[in-house]
Amino acid sequence: MDESGSPVLLEHLFRRQAGRIVACLAVLLGTGHLQLAEDAVQEAMLGAAQLWPLHGVPASPEAWLFRVAHNHVVSALRRRASFERRSEALIAALEARTAHCGRVPPDELDTEQHLRDDELRMIFMCCHPSLAVEARVALSLKLVAGFSVGEIARIFMTAEETIAQRLVRAKRSIREQALPLCMPPSAELPARLDSVLLVIYLMFSGGYAVRGVEGLAPEQVCPEQVCSEEVCLEALRLGRLVCASSISAPRAEALVALMALQAARLPARVDAAGNLVLLEDQDRGRWDRDLIDLGFRYFDHSIAGEEVSEWHVQAAIAATYARAEKAESIDWPAILEHYDHLLERTGSPVVALNRAVVVSKVHGPDAALRALAPLAKESSLRGYHLLPAVQGRVFAQLGRVHEAAAAYRAALECACAEPERRFLAARLAELGGA
Amino acid sequence: MPHYMLLLHDDRASLARLGPEEMQRALEKYVAWRKKPFVVDGRRLNEQTGKVMQKRNGSVTVTDGPYTESREVLGGYYTIEAVNLDEALQLSLDHPHVDFGSIEIREVMPPAG
Numbered sequence: 001m002d003e004s005g006s007p008v009l010l011e012h013l014f015r016r017q018a019g020r021i022v023a024c025l026a027v028l029l030g031t032g033h034l035q036l037a038e039d040a041v042q043e044a045m046l047g048a049a050q051l052w053p054l055h056g057v058p059a060s061p062e063a064w065l066f067r068v069a070h071n072h073v074v075s076a077l078r079r080r081a082s083f084e085r086r087s088e089a090l091i092a093a094l095e096a097r098t099a100h101c102g103r104v105p106p107d108e109l110d111t112e113q114h115l116r117d118d119e120l121r122m123i124f125m126c127c128h129p130s131l132a133v134e135a136r137v138a139l140s141l142k143l144v145a146g147f148s149v150g151e152i153a154r155i156f157m158t159a160e161e162t163i164a165q166r167l168v169r170a171k172r173s174i175r176e177q178a179l180p181l182c183m184p185p186s187a188e189l190p191a192r193l194d195s196v197l198l199v200i201y202l203m204f205s206g207g208y209a210v211r212g213v214e215g216l217a218p219e220q221v222c223p224e225q226v227c228s229e230e231v232c233l234e235a236l237r238l239g240r241l242v243c244a245s246s247i248s249a250p251r252a253e254a255l256v257a258l259m260a261l262q263a264a265r266l267p268a269r270v271d272a273a274g275n276l277v278l279l280e281d282q283d284r285g286r287w288d289r290d291l292i293d294l295g296f297r298y299f300d301h302s303i304a305g306e307e308v309s310e311w312h313v314q315a316a317i318a319a320t321y322a323r324a325e326k327a328e329s330i331d332w333p334a335i336l337e338h339y340d341h342l343l344e345r346t347g348s349p350v351v352a353l354n355r356a357v358v359v360s361k362v363h364g365p366d367a368a369l370r371a372l373a374p375l376a377k378e379s380s381l382r383g384y385h386l387l388p389a390v391q392g393r394v395f396a397q398l399g400r401v402h403e404a405a406a407a408y409r410a411a412l413e414c415a416c417a418e419p420e421r422r423f424l425a426a427r428l429a430e431l432g433g434a
Numbered sequence: 435m436p437h438y439m440l441l442l443h444d445d446r447a448s449l450a451r452l453g454p455e456e457m458q459r460a461l462e463k464y465v466a467w468r469k470k471p472f473v474v475d476g477r478r479l480n481e482q483t484g485k486v487m488q489k490r491n492g493s494v495t496v497t498d499g500p501y502t503e504s505r506e507v508l509g510g511y512y513t514i515e516a517v518n519l520d521e522a523l524q525l526s527l528d529h530p531h532v533d534f535g536s537i538e539i540r541e542v543m544p545p546a547g
Contacts, residue, residue, distance in 0.1 A: 008465045014454035045457045046450055053464030054476040054510055148453020230455075 008057055012230070014045055017062055018146035020115050021069050023122040026143075027181045028093055029073070031125065031174050036076055037069075038143070044068035070094060119144065120245055121181045123238060127196045128179050135170035136199045137206070138163055145203070145234045155206045155231055189247060196242060197255050197311065200235050204259050207231030208266075209417070232263045243298070251309035253302035258311055260295030261318035264288040275426075276419040280327040292322050313342045332361040349378040357390055365397040385414035389424060396431065405431045435515045437474065438522035441538040442531050444509035449534040463530035468512075472525055476512040506535060513542065 018041050025037035044065045058064040074091055081087040126139040141147045141155070149167065153160040184192040207228040239256040242248055268286035271277050299319050302312060317338045324330040339355035342348075352375055360368030372391055381387045392407035408428040412421060452460060468476055486499035516522035522539055531537055 008462055009458060012455065012458075014458035014461075018454040041454075042450060045454055046446075049449065049452075049457050049461040049464070050444070050509060051478050052461060053468050054478045054512075057465070146454045148451075148456060150451075151453055151455070 009061055013061060015146035017065050018045065019122070019144045020119060021066055022143055023118040024115060025069065025073060027118045027121055029090060031179055031181055034171055034174065036073060040069040040072040040076070043072045116241065116245070120241065121183060123196055123242070124184060124192060125174070125179050125181050127192070127199045129191065129195050130177060130179070131170055131173060133198070133202070135166055136195070137202045138166050139170050140199050141203060141231070142167055144238065147231070155228055183247065193247060193249060193252065197252055200239050201255060201259070204232055204235035207235065208262060229266055232259070232266065235259060236263060250302045250305045250307040251311045253298045254309060254311035254315045257295045257299035257302055258315040258318050260291045260298060261315065261322050264291035264295065264322065270419060274419060276423040279321060280330065284326065295319070295322065310342065310345055313338050313345065332358060336362045349375055349381050353381065353387060353390060360394055360397065365394045368394045369398070383414050385411045385416040385420065388414070392427065396427070401431045435517060436544070437542040438514050438516050438519065439540050439542055440512040440514065440526055440529070441508060441540065442510045442512070443506040443536045443538065445506055445535040460530060460534070467529055472515045474513040474515055476510065478510040479508060481507065481509065509535070
């Protein structure tokens with residue numbers, strides 16, 4: 001930052017540029033040299049961090065980073081050239097391609113298109129169905145979105161070591177299977193696109209999850225919170241990148257709509273004291289209007305065709321919430337209809353749990369209790385704090401305070417983030433020692 | 435006003451561990467610090483090239499340096515103005531480099547007379 005407090009570089013320039021350079025280099029070098037591409041980017045950023053503060057920021061930081069990363073690759077390949085015959089050919093290819101990546105001003109149109117294509121290829125490789133789902137998410141965050149291992153670990157509340165190993169295994173698997181960095185053939189495209197959309201949404205929901213903000217005054221910025229919002233916006237960016245390409249489909253637009261409408265609520269999700277605010281109690285004035293508009297634009301576009309996907313139904317739910325001017329005017333019956341539809345499509349116990357909340361709005365707590373009953377036997381919901389939390393709420397509405405208190409206590413015994421814990425403890429306290 | 439030199443020893447490993455976003459944030463902090471009014475000058479030392487000369491048994495031996503194998507390498511320096519060492523130290527306490535290595539503060543002696 002300079003004296004006026006404004007940043008020297010464009011916001012997220014390094015992170016954005018890291019993904020692009022890795023993609024550009026990896027497309028050229030092949031996935032066998034993925035690590036070299038990553039090292040080169042790291043080397044370039046390190047050089048910049050050390051040099052620029054003292055010797056000034058270059059006129060085009062993007063091109064500088066590209067050039068230094070490129071040079072690093074060339075010299076690494078030169079060292080190997082004597083015992084690896086392919087290196088010479090790779091160096092020649094790199095030199096030819098530098099015209100596209102490094103030297104040309106990055107805002108020039110065909111360069112921009114080139115970079116986007118490389119990025120898209122990279123996304124499809126990271127989301128290859130032969131990789132485990134959690135590996136796809138970690139790879140996409142690392143290689144495409146430019147997040148560090150530490151940041152990814154914080155987002156998914158996992159140990160850094162676990163994420164690091166996951167990435168190492170995934171990259172080994174990419175090498176061994178020689179996964180290509182190209183767009184999938186048209187016969188495979190629908191399934192491959194589904195994997196990409198799923199991974200983008202898993203990134204988004206990883207960022208969206210409520211995080212602990214213990215020990216921080218509300219006005220303090222929690223780095224995890226900031227980082228997780230960045231993940232949401234990055235997922236949104238990748239979704240839009242897919243939509244802008246020739247392989248887009250209405251379900252991709254529906255996913256972007258869903259993410260935009262949900263991300264719009266991020267600023268209102270926690271109150272000034274850092275406490276969790278339920279959707280219906282949120283101050284709608286704090287919702288991000290631009291994201292809501294964006295969400296509706298994509299949503300309207302997504303429903304123009306014949307296709308109805310799970311993303312469409314989820315987006316329809318988010319759109320119904322967003323359309324209500326105030327909490328009292330939320331169209332609960334419409335939301336319930338969407339949930340019925342979603343449950344039918346997915347059979348997911350988590351969807352069933354969310355549906356039960358909506359049932360209580362439409363048909364009252366007795367009906368909600370009946371909807372919740374079969375979920376107690378679901379093994380996938382065992383230890384999930386929201387099941388007893390919803391049970392507690394329904395019991396409280398029915399005036400069955402002892403059962404409500406028992407349910408809230410059970411919820412507090414599950415793993416959950418600090419703001420949620422405070423929320424549950426406050427509900428328990430309201431029951432007056434029952 | 436006396437000049438003080440801040441000699442920055444890099445712990446490459448700790449900076450290299452950062453992700454791009456963290457790296458950019460670190461860079462912004464360094465840039466901001468460089469612009470403080472008491473900073474006179476600052477330069478980075480080239481780490482790709484360097485030699486170390488020593489006289490051993492009567493003859494000068496030249497080896498490649500800097501000591502890339504050692505954990506901390508002198509990576510650059512700043513010159514700052516301060517009334518005394520204590521003030522120089524106080525002014526430098528918030529230098530972002532302390533997160534990524536060590537800083538040695540030394541007074542630059544004025545020319546005699």
